Amino acid sequence: xxxxxxxxxxxxxxxxxxxxxxxxxxxxxxxxxxxxxxxxxxxxxxxxxxxxxxxxxxxxxxxxxxxxxxxxxxxxxxxxxxxxxxxxxxxxxxxxxxxxxxxxxxxxxxxxxxxxxxxxxxxxxxxxxxxxxxxxxxxxxxxxxxxxxxxxxxxxxxxxxxxxxxxxxxxxxxxxxxxxxxxxxxxxxxxxxxxxxxxxxxxxxxxxxxxxxxxxxxxxxxxxxxxxxxxxxxxxxxxxxxxxxxxxxxxxxxxxxxxxxxxxxxxxxxxxxxxxxxxxxxxxxxxxxxxxxxxxxxxxxxxxxxxxxxxxxxxxxxxxxxxxxxxxxxxxxxxxxxxxxxxxxxxxxxxxxxxxxxxxxxxxxxxxxxxxxxxxxxxxxxxxxxxxxx
Ligand code: FAD
Ligand code: DHB
Numbered sequence: 001x002x003x004x005x006x007x008x009x010x011x012x013x014x015x016x017x018x019x020x021x022x023x024x025x026x027x028x029x030x031x032x033x034x035x036x037x038x039x040x041x042x043x044x045x046x047x048x049x050x051x052x053x054x055x056x057x058x059x060x061x062x063x064x065x066x067x068x069x070x071x072x073x074x075x076x077x078x079x080x081x082x083x084x085x086x087x088x089x090x091x092x093x094x095x096x097x098x099x100x101x102x103x104x105x106x107x108x109x110x111x112x113x114x115x116x117x118x119x120x121x122x123x124x125x126x127x128x129x130x131x132x133x134x135x136x137x138x139x140x141x142x143x144x145x146x147x148x149x150x151x152x153x154x155x156x157x158x159x160x161x162x163x164x165x166x167x168x169x170x171x172x173x174x175x176x177x178x179x180x181x182x183x184x185x186x187x188x189x190x191x192x193x194x195x196x197x198x199x200x201x202x203x204x205x206x207x208x209x210x211x212x213x214x215x216x217x218x219x220x221x222x223x224x225x226x227x228x229x230x231x232x233x234x235x236x237x238x239x240x241x242x243x244x245x246x247x248x249x250x251x252x253x254x255x256x257x258x259x260x261x262x263x264x265x266x267x268x269x270x271x272x273x274x275x276x277x278x279x280x281x282x283x284x285x286x287x288x289x290x291x292x293x294x295x296x297x298x299x300x301x302x303x304x305x306x307x308x309x310x311x312x313x314x315x316x317x318x319x320x321x322x323x324x325x326x327x328x329x330x331x332x333x334x335x336x337x338x339x340x341x342x343x344x345x346x347x348x349x350x351x352x353x354x355x356x357x358x359x360x361x362x363x364x365x366x367x368x369x370x371x372x373x374x375x376x377x378x379x380x381x382x383x384x385x386x387x388x389x390x
Pocket of ligand 2: 044
């Protein structure tokens with residue numbers, strides 16, 4: 001088989017890239033290891049920045065997001081028994097939408113299939129060849145048979161566990177990494193929203209986050225040991241921990257309900273620099289990971305493919321290679337900004353077991369500052385909605 005752009009991975013990065021290329025008249029094939037049912041039901045991120053909403057809307061896949069997503073104009077930071085609002089819209093003129101990542105995936109798969117796009121699900125043994133030549137290819141197995149996809153470019157959108165990044169020789173790239181000694185325990189529960197806006201809570205027992213999915217389904221997280229097991233957390237223990245960390249002195253309480261999904265994620269910061277080698281380009285989690293505290297992972301994947309689709313369009317239209325050659329450098333500016341913001345939010349909001357009482361007071365002092373100084377609040381808001389100058 002032959003196509004113009006071979007894409008490995010049908011996450012938000014791979015699917016959106018394929019969709020944007022199609023709108024620019026460029027053909028692609030997406031190779032995905034999992035089934036359609038699996039990618040459309042995996043629970044992950046939920047916060048879409050203004051720029052992400054704009055790309056989805058402008059490219060014609062934002063209708064369900066507009067109808068079913070919840071537009072939020074602010075977030076709350078809870079600490080030391082207080083709750084303070086960051087007025088995202090008042091400070092930046094922009095807002096966020098809470099709309100689950102797997103719903104974005106469903107919208108993108110539907111759009112690709114409606115346009116006769118090719119997504120092959122359940123492929124395995126994917127390997128990359130000839131990426132230093134003008135005729136790279138991807139070999140894979142599908143439905144028991146070996147195949148080769150010949151293309152002009154290979155795009156690695158295969159997430160943090162994929163095979164693409166390893167195809168860049170180690171002496172051509174540098175990895176930057178930080179692993180955090182805690183994880184997030186995530187739940188989905190039936191019930192009404194606890195609050196109108198997301199609550200990020202710092203508590204001596206550990207961080208907690210109250211988010212939402214719909215008027216009847218709520219998403220909540222709390223800091224845990226990354227080696228914890230789901231069995232160690234029966235529902236009663238989860239609710240008493242969330243109440244302890246989030247309920248406020250003025251009587252506002254977490255609203256509990258039937259828990260129907262539990263998961264634990266580890267937390268890591270990671271950047272691969274470079275994000276390109278010859279005819280191979282990496283996008284999304286294949287090239288970088290952020291801890292989830294700033295809600296940046298999905299949004300960074302979208303910003304990568306926005307840059308890459310423009311650069312590929314220029315190459316196909318004019319043969320000019322400059323934008324493609326600058327892809328990694330251009331994308332990394334935004335990535336490092338998001339890496340810093342996510343690390344900073346993580347450090348400010350979590351219980352750090354090795355922090356001295358002095359350092360714990362510094363966390364509270366920083367929270368006081370970002371919630372009282374307009375300048376500091378504006379900086380947080382710009383980073384959160386993704387409109388910070390880069
Ligand atoms: P992915 O979504 O990981 O997609 C990669 C795709 O490639 C997958 O479908 C995978 O099956 C496929 N693939 C992998 N290897 C191969 C192969 N060899 N061949 C073919 N296909 C392959 N971010 C937040 O902002 N908030 C959150 O709450 C949050 N929670 C998360 C929870 C988990 C468990 C994880 C893993 C991530 C979470 N993230 C969160 C991050 C966010 O979901 C990611 O940043 C986002 O999914 C990145 O999109 P992507 O397309 O780059 O990668
Ligand atoms: C959600 C996830 C995040 O990482 C975050 O910072 C805010 C909300 C969510 O899944 O709703």
